[in-house]
Amino acid sequence: MRIAMIGSGYVGLVSGACLADVGHDVVCVDFDEAKIEALQAGVVPIFEPGLDILVVRNAEAGRLSFTTDLSSAVASADVVFIAVGTPSQQGDGHADLSYVHSAAASIAEAAKGFTVVVLKSTVPVGTGDEVERIIRQVNPRAEIAVASNPEFLREGAAINDFKRPDRIVIGVEDDWARTVLAQVYRPLRRDRLQVQFTSRRSAEIIKYASNAFLAMKIAFINEIADFCETTGADVQEVARGIGMDARIGPKFLHAGPGYGGSCFPKDTLAFVRMGQDFGSPLRLVETTLAVNEQRKRNMASRVVAACGGSVRGRRIAILGLTFKPNTDDMRAAPALAIIPALLDGGAIVNAYDPQGMHEASLLLPSIDYAESALAAAEGADCVVVVTEWAEFRSLDLRSLKAAMKSPVMVDLRNVFDPAKLAAYGFAYTGIGCGAAPGAERPQSQTIRLSA
Structure with a gap:
């Protein structure tokens, strides 16, 4: 499947590299030219164990590429993930959605044919509705479906978390989008992996509540x-x-x-x-x-x-x-x-x-x-x-x-x-030890009692 990942920061880069590693064709997009040039040269700008190897391996295999050209990446994609930052707004602590809204408008202008737009960024409840409204406003003819697919990656263990997740949460309002995203994650399916399809708003709240x-x-x-x-x-x-x-x-x-x-x-x-x-x-x-x-x-x-x-x-x-x-x-x-x-x-x-x-x-x-x-x-x-x-x-x-x-x-x-x-x-x-410093304490033991 052809995937465009808008945003090549921590979430976008890890997700893009992992999706490429399971067989998809992924283009990671970022407007930071220096970052894209570094990634094209095989230099990963963040430290995450194993990520540099993953990026180089999939770039050499032709499954992973990097560009500043959002239009071309989106035009050829079946699925477009939005993985841009949502930092706290100065002063009030609300999530700053300006990068999300900008990405939505750009996607609307570039999308060709039916496209599933997936919010991977952590966004407040109702953001999926707003992204859909922006796309419809910019391009009323756009054939799109908007979904929410929150990430649950731990820094330091992100690759394992993506490839062996506890659960995958997908918020959709469209049956075809559900089918497409099921295909995206099919290579990760394994026994006991819980894939939960929900409404978009439920998926958005699941991330924050977790x-x-x-x-x-x-x-x-x-x-x-x-x-x-x-x-x-x-x-x-x-x-x-x-x-x-x-x-x-x-x-x-x-x-x-x-x-x-x-x-x-x-x-x-x-x-x-x-x-x-x-x-x-x-x-x-x-x-x-x-x-x-x-x-x-x-x-x-x-x-x-x-x-x-x-x-x-x-x-x-x-x-x-x-x-x-x-x-x-x-x-x-x-x-x-x-x-x-x-x-x-x-x-x-x-x-x-x-x-x-x-x-x-x-x-x-x-x-x-x-x-x-x-x-x-x-x-x-x-x-x-x-x-x-x-x-x-x-x-x-x-x-x-x-x-x-x-x-x-x-x-x-x-x-x-x-x-x-x-x-x-x-x-x-230390922390939380009520004994006097240096005092001998019995070792805590856990034993199993046989029947």
């Missing part, structure tokens, strides 16, 4: 972590216990410094605004937003406390800058709230991240950047783990301590075992 629910789980376990600290419990044991309930599940129950990234902060805020616009307030989502923002701001105070009440003149090593591991994405990363607060307190910050330092340097130009975790810790009064990159778990703790001026660690991701850190002589502060 992200809001996961954000609430994160905010919930972070509040439980605070409660564990005051009561002497261990949030990791608590999370494991409640996550064993099949109705709850273990995912997104990892206490930390709050959620960030390109989706949760933007989408929860847009969802709140939708509720207000429709006169149906989403109070739980509103509270989740407030709790998460306060959570990120509070993390710097933990570092200050670990340093004896002041960080003025202290050298603080930050390990991890991106909002999560296996990405170079700095959008709404907790580090962007923590580091400025430490600088305001007079700290000297030296940071390291395996992939995010280029982007971080544009957002945090007044801190130092190191070439490795050990280099960042050189002469430090405190090491703060902000992102749980796998390489941090294998740090040589003896070498880490030797590099530091004072062996103080604030572990905002519970990467390390408190007892092990204490054995190496570190003053350790």
Whole structure:
């Protein structure tokens, strides 16, 4: 099937490359000439494990190409995906749909023959109706059907999520569009894969409701972590216990410094605004937003406390800058709230991240950047783990301590075992552990009882 992907950012590029990899002919469109030239040369502008290999392989096979010419790509396509950005509008938090509307108008002018236009971008409820109205207005003769097909890609695991999805949601108002999109995803069909066909509006809400629910789980376990600290419990044991309930599940129950990234902060805020616009307030989502923002701001105070009440003149090593591991994405990363607060307190910050330092340097130009975790810790009064990159778990703790001026660690991701850190002589502060630093705790065990 011939597919045009409008937008070659994170969602568009991953989706386009994966659709090409399962056999479709895909043209990715973007108006950024430098980006298209880079992609045509096999250079992927974002970090996503395996994406560079996927792009090069399918480009060489002739199934994947890149262009700035939207008209030609749309004219020859059976299906056109809109995968442009929907950032928060400055000032009010509504989703900015200007790129979506512009794409719709351009598609209307270029479409030839029957074309299915699919909203892959995360858009507020009713956007599909507006896109259809724009297309009809620009080109009353256009033979189009508009569908909603939200993405559920996790940064760092996007290729696997696309090719082995938990579910595929397709919102359609047209039987032929349903048939066409079933063909698009047929190569991904496997036993137990749930494909849900819904109305367009239901599909649009499913995306926002999914992200809001996961954000609430994160905010919930972070509040439980605070409660564990005051009561002497261990949030990791608590999370494991409640996550064993099949109705709850273990995912997104990892206490930390709050959620960030390109989706949760933007989408929860847009969802709140939708509720207000429709006169149906989403109070739980509103509270989740407030709790998460306060959570990120509070993390710097933990570092200050670990340093004896002041960080003025202290050298603080930050390990991890991106909002999560296996990405170079700095959008709404907790580090962007923590580091400025430490600088305001007079700290000297030296940071390291395996992939995010280029982007971080544009957002945090007044801190130092190191070439490795050990280099960042050189002469430090405190090491703060902000992102749980796998390489941090294998740090040589003896070498880490030797590099530091004072062996103080604030572990905002519970990467390390408190007892092990204490054995190496570190003053350790984790998240949600009510035991005194260095205290011995019995190991939590899960056993199966035989009949």
